[in-house]
Amino acid sequence: MIQAFAFYLFATLMIASGAITILARNPVHSVLWLILAFFNAAGLMVLVGAEFIAMLLIIVYVGAVAVLFLFVVMMLDIDFAELRAGFVNNFPLGFVLAVVLLAELVLGVGAYRAGALPLGVADGSGAAAAGLSNTAAIGALLYSRYLFLFEAAGVILLVAMIGAIVLTHRQRSGVRGQNISKQVARRPEDATINVQPEVGKGVSL
Amino acid sequence: MTAFFQSLGLSYEWAWGISTICGILLIALPLMLGVAMIIYADRKIWAAMALRRGPNVVGPLGLLQSFADGLKVFLQETIIPSAANKGLFLIAPIITFTVALMAWAVIPFNSGAVLADVNVGLLYVLAISSLGVYGVVIAGWSSNSKYPFFSAMRASAQMISYEVSIGFILICVVLWAGSFNLNAIVHAQKDHVWIINGFVANPLLFPMWVMFLISGMAETARAPFDLTEAESELVAGYQTEYSSMSFALYWLGEYANVLLMCALNATLFWGGWLPPLDIPVLYLVPGFVWLLLKILFFFFVFSWVKATVPRYRYDQLMRLGWKVFLPVSLLFVFVISGYLMATGHFA
Numbered sequence: 001m002i003q004a005f006a007f008y009l010f011a012t013l014m015i016a017s018g019a020i021t022i023l024a025r026n027p028v029h030s031v032l033w034l035i036l037a038f039f040n041a042a043g044l045m046v047l048v049g050a051e052f053i054a055m056l057l058i059i060v061y062v063g064a065v066a067v068l069f070l071f072v073v074m075m076l077d078i079d080f081a082e083l084r085a086g087f088v089n090n091f092p093l094g095f096v097l098a099v100v101l102l103a104e105l106v107l108g109v110g111a112y113r114a115g116a117l118p119l120g121v122a123d124g125s126g127a128a129a130a131g132l133s134n135t136a137a138i139g140a141l142l143y144s145r146y147l148f149l150f151e152a153a154g155v156i157l158l159v160a161m162i163g164a165i166v167l168t169h170r171q172r173s174g175v176r177g178q179n180i181s182k183q184v185a186r187r188p189e190d191a192t193i194n195v196q197p198e199v200g201k202g203v204s205l
Numbered sequence: 206m207t208a209f210f211q212s213l214g215l216s217y218e219w220a221w222g223i224s225t226i227c228g229i230l231l232i233a234l235p236l237m238l239g240v241a242m243i244i245y246a247d248r249k250i251w252a253a254m255a256l257r258r259g260p261n262v263v264g265p266l267g268l269l270q271s272f273a274d275g276l277k278v279f280l281q282e283t284i285i286p287s288a289a290n291k292g293l294f295l296i297a298p299i300i301t302f303t304v305a306l307m308a309w310a311v312i313p314f315n316s317g318a319v320l321a322d323v324n325v326g327l328l329y330v331l332a333i334s335s336l337g338v339y340g341v342v343i344a345g346w347s348s349n350s351k352y353p354f355f356s357a358m359r360a361s362a363q364m365i366s367y368e369v370s371i372g373f374i375l376i377c378v379v380l381w382a383g384s385f386n387l388n389a390i391v392h393a394q395k396d397h398v399w400i401i402n403g404f405v406a407n408p409l410l411f412p413m414w415v416m417f418l419i420s421g422m423a424e425t426a427r428a429p430f431d432l433t434e435a436e437s438e439l440v441a442g443y444q445t446e447y448s449s450m451s452f453a454l455y456w457l458g459e460y461a462n463v464l465l466m467c468a469l470n471a472t473l474f475w476g477g478w479l480p481p482l483d484i485p486v487l488y489l490v491p492g493f494v495w496l497l498l499k500i501l502f503f504f505f506v507f508s509w510v511k512a513t514v515p516r517y518r519y520d521q522l523m524r525l526g527w528k529v530f531l532p533v534s535l536l537f538v539f540v541i542s543g544y545l546m547a548t549g550h551f552a
Contacts, residue, residue: 001218002218002221002222028346029293032293032343035339051323051324051325052324052325052328055325055328055329055331055332056328058332058335058336059328059331059332059335062332062335062336063331063332063335063336063338063368064335064365064368067335067338067339067342067361067364067365068361068365070342070346070361071342071358071361071362074342074346074354074357075358133324134324135324135325135385178520178521178524180524
């Protein structure tokens with residue numbers, strides 16, 4: 001009973017918040033509804049026994065990606081009239097994309113129901129190998145069977161990250177950077193002198 | 206506890222629901238009381254280090270000061286700026302406060318005395334602590350005022366920066382303990398070095414603890430990293446437009462977060478509910494007393510730092526996170542996993 005109640009709660013909230021994400025007029029509200037959708041997706045994953053994926057979803061998407069997303073959207077000054085103006089021009093492209101997405105969804109569900117995809121069962125009983133937490137099960141699979149793909153994905157991400165830094169890095173002239181080790185190494189004797197000037201003579205600086 | 210309620214003749218669902226609610230109350234109510242007292246303690250410690258008296262008027266030794274403050278803010282009027290985004294403006298402090306309480310669900314108070322004994326407890330803590338930033342960001346944006354907005358920008362950058370190194374530090378602990386479950390991590394610390402209970406005695410993990418302590422201060426935006434509410438630059442940061450209970454919720458949430466960081470320090474590196482030394486006599490003291498003593502000790506350290514260290518500049522904060530902690534913690538992940546592989550720890 002608890003599982004069924006939780007499932008319908010999470011599922012309803014997820015679909016609703018997903019819909020409001022698209023319908024909300026304010027982009028910041030959209031991002032916040034998207035975060036709520038992520039949350040409910042994580043709840044559903046906990047229900048089927050995939051707690052590791054659920055936590056990763058929250059840490060990666062809610063904790064990092066969506067924060068940056070919110071960061072960018074909050075700073076944008078979006079003009080909605082301008083956005084709406086392109087609606088008619090972009091409609092065919094959007095429609096094609098929607099049809100493709102729908103077809104993929106139907107294909108995916110069809111393949112799953114035909115038994116072509118060994119996804120496990122919805123009640124969570126097939127979630128992890130017996131006697132193994134699903135963290136350990138995923139780890140064992142990732143670092144043995146999919147080792148090459150996993151590491152290749154890591155290398156690609158690293159290249160992308162370095163590329164982004166190189167592309168956006170500007171060498172600015174005339175900036176005085178702070179050299180921490182130099183500052184820490186500085187002793188009072190290097191910086192100050194103690195003088196006792198005669199009256200009326202002054203001090204040379 | 207579920208079994209107890211089931212023995213009273215309730216069905217499993219009801220027994221589970223009632224015992225969970227009881228567990229939540231058993232954690233949340235003492236925690237709230239603890240937060241009230243810890244605010245008082247913080248002010249007293251700070252005052253003592255500044256050679257002042259601190260709160261000493263309300264109640265004996267000023268012990269009731271926090272409750273008087275609570276009553277005061279409760280009776281004040283809630284002011285919502287007319288340009289603010291009202292819904293989000295009111296939700297933001299509730300998010301901060303709720304998130305600060307949520308992570309306590311997986312902290313073990315004794316062997317088996319934990320509300321939610323989940324396999325991925327540590328990941329849960331990381332996930333929940335990464336949510337804390339939303340309360341601040343939403344407050345900053347919905348206030349529709351420039352200083353709260355700057356504060357929100359700072360908070361999101363700061364918390365993301367330090368979460369990266371905290372993640373690597375936690376991985377070192379998980380590698381050594383072999384589990385994400387916090388209770389299993391505490392058990393793994395028994396007799397870790399000779400008779401000392403705690404990863405902190407390990408020369409490879411001690412630097413990790415130091416970095417975790419400092420990152421914890423940055424993550425909870427405590428001094429010297431309290432740039433989100435730097436009063437000399439940003440009035441009061443994201444709290445500027447808040448008054449009354451919504452302001453109080455930020456206060457309570459902030460201190461509950463600090464207590465959580467102290468509890469994590471104790472649980473991950475200082476043996477949690479285990480006594481400091483593995484001597485049979487020390488086990489006569491219940492586990493939660495040891496945990497409480499460790500939490501209070503770390504809170505004292507947090508207050509001590511707050512009272513003595515000047516605030517960082519923002520670029521220094523970023524430099525420390527990205528150029529010092531990140532490479533060093535990454536290096537330690539390599540060193541520790543290499544050491545564990547070489548010594549056959551996983552075999």
